[in-house]
Amino acid sequence: MRPEGNRRATYGGPATAILCLLFGLGAVPALAEEPTWRQVEPANLVFMELLEGRVVIELNPVFAPKTVNQFRELVQDRFYDGLSFYRVIDGFVAQGGDGSDLGELSEVPLIEAEFEREWSADLPFTVVQKPDLFAPETGFTDGFAAARDARGEAIWLTHCPGVVAMARNDGADSSRTDFYIVIGQAPRYLDRNMSVFGRVIQGMEVVQAIRRGAPGDNGIIRDDAAASRIRSMRLGSDIPEEERLAAYVVDTNSDGFADLLRDRRKRTQRFFHHRPPEVLDVCQVPMAGRLTK
Amino acid sequence: MRPEGNRRATYGGPATAILCLLFGLGAVPALAEEPTWRQVEPANLVFMELLEGRVVIELNPVFAPKTVNQFRELVQDRFYDGLSFYRVIDGFVAQGGDGSDLGELSEVPLIEAEFEREWSADLPFTVVQKPDLFAPETGFTDGFAAARDARGEAIWLTHCPGVVAMARNDGADSSRTDFYIVIGQAPRYLDRNMSVFGRVIQGMEVVQAIRRGAPGDNGIIRDDAAASRIRSMRLGSDIPEEERLAAYVVDTNSDGFADLLRDRRKRTQRFFHHRPPEVLDVCQVPMAGRLTK
Numbered sequence: 410m411r412p413e414g415n416r417r418a419t420y421g422g423p424a425t426a427i428l429c430l431l432f433g434l435g436a437v438p439a440l441a442e443e444p445t446w447r448q449v450e451p452a453n454l455v456f457m458e459l460l461e462g463r464v465v466i467e468l469n470p471v472f473a474p475k476t477v478n479q480f481r482e483l484v485q486d487r488f489y490d491g492l493s494f495y496r497v498i499d500g501f502v503a504q505g506g507d508g509s510d511l512g513e514l515s516e517v518p519l520i521e522a523e524f525e526r527e528w529s530a531d532l533p534f535t536v537v538q539k540p541d542l543f544a545p546e547t548g549f550t551d552g553f554a555a556a557r558d559a560r561g562e563a564i565w566l567t568h569c570p571g572v573v574a575m576a577r578n579d580g581a582d583s584s585r586t587d588f589y590i591v592i593g594q595a596p597r598y599l600d601r602n603m604s605v606f607g608r609v610i611q612g613m614e615v616v617q618a619i620r621r622g623a624p625g626d627n628g629i630i631r632d633d634a635a636a637s638r639i640r641s642m643r644l645g646s647d648i649p650e651e652e653r654l655a656a657y658v659v660d661t662n663s664d665g666f667a668d669l670l671r672d673r674r675k676r677t678q679r680f681f682h683h684r685p686p687e688v689l690d691v692c693q694v695p696m697a698g699r700l701t702k
Numbered sequence: 703m704r705p706e707g708n709r710r711a712t713y714g715g716p717a718t719a720i721l722c723l724l725f726g727l728g729a730v731p732a733l734a735e736e737p738t739w740r741q742v743e744p745a746n747l748v749f750m751e752l753l754e755g756r757v758v759i760e761l762n763p764v765f766a767p768k769t770v771n772q773f774r775e776l777v778q779d780r781f782y783d784g785l786s787f788y789r790v791i792d793g794f795v796a797q798g799g800d801g802s803d804l805g806e807l808s809e810v811p812l813i814e815a816e817f818e819r820e821w822s823a824d825l826p827f828t829v830v831q832k833p834d835l836f837a838p839e840t841g842f843t844d845g846f847a848a849a850r851d852a853r854g855e856a857i858w859l860t861h862c863p864g865v866v867a868m869a870r871n872d873g874a875d876s877s878r879t880d881f882y883i884v885i886g887q888a889p890r891y892l893d894r895n896m897s898v899f900g901r902v903i904q905g906m907e908v909v910q911a912i913r914r915g916a917p918g919d920n921g922i923i924r925d926d927a928a929a930s931r932i933r934s935m936r937l938g939s940d941i942p943e944e945e946r947l948a949a950y951v952v953d954t955n956s957d958g959f960a961d962l963l964r965d966r967r968k969r970t971q972r973f974f975h976h977r978p979p980e981v982l983d984v985c986q987v988p989m990a991g992r993l994t995k
Contacts, residue, residue, distance in 0.1 A: 500990075522975070542831070570887050581975045594983065598966075613793060624990055680872050683893075685890075685891040
């Protein structure tokens, strides 16, 4: 059954089209309008260097002002430099920091819970799905996946892959330094229960390469030398402008983004022999950012 | 803000409890009954060795008999040994093979589409969610995540992380050799449109370490030498019994598994300050298997 000759078909041609269709980007028919991009403010950018590569995080001070404030201070204090991802469960989360949230040794202040906020008409919100399985309504607010309650009074950031949130103990206000990044199917049951304060906008493949712990041992990596390590974390605004990379993310408030959502919902391409239901999972919309010098 | 002394809290204590709660395994209160395990038939086991590590796949001949048949033959012919994952999009799929499905060069036969099958009362089905966002009903059938239509006439395997399915061109019956593994948020819009024929039961962290292609280039890795390579693929039944590892998976037909689903749906632990909605995403139930000598 092994074909003779070239074992690898040439690239391009129909091949290129196919995953475009699957991925829903550059789809046919073309979007009426392309999404526009916005630049991330340098104060909301975090460059996290691991041995595995660079991870770029966008902070969200609109939804988690106190958490972002303390996290920024810790980054500026180089608190995380040299610490590891000490609890990593494949398909769930990679948790890093000094473990102080979980013990009694830390002198870093506790942070008040920022699980959700009041809806306000000046918040942008581009609807994705109504109703969603886990919430009456999902959408994007300034690039972040979010959800609203039935009465439109509360809004929260949803636990999608790449989301960055504070770890905590049983108490709502028990976060200090430890954070996790979601690396698996969205654990949406954590929505409104954790302080989500950022999202990975580049380098998720680096996050996915973080060393896992044993599932039977709750993901804990007991040999710290074997764990993936944070070489450094820097705020974009602390990097001299001439060295700094500019980060751009899809402007989810743009008409082009709304067109993209419409296109993903319809799936009119002939690739689809069974037409999918016209629904969207807010965590399954590709949102990777771009970095430029 | 950096605490003096030990920068790393001790393990155990409350720490151990917390991610248990988050992960929903070993949860409190204890399950009435623990799920039982079933051994995977060696003929349905595939050991795929990458440089990155070992991936173990369970084949599903009940839902995709023709696909499994041809895949088994290709594995026995050592067709995949030395081939690479040539198109890998982070958060979506890792696609491997010789690319012949996408070109005109292959002598390997085409496979008829096996996108879904008729519901039959002798198929086991443990309900997870009704209705689900993408289907009237989801559940597990012999360990595989699945969904049924409203009239209970059709059943299909759902695109969850770790699912293994055949790549194809626009035509429904255009698969030959290339396959993909889902590595990101479940692309459920592909359900009933692809021949899902297996699932990764161990080694998803290895799959997640597969080298990605450039998103702008549709994930294609143009330098084949840089791609992740399949060193070998072997059927469990082709490995001498004394060398063979036995694979065990959760028996999704067991009462213990139904208890586990109930526990995950309820989330009564005091960790939850906001009680999550009593719904379950069929793709967010941890299903990793165990290997023993």
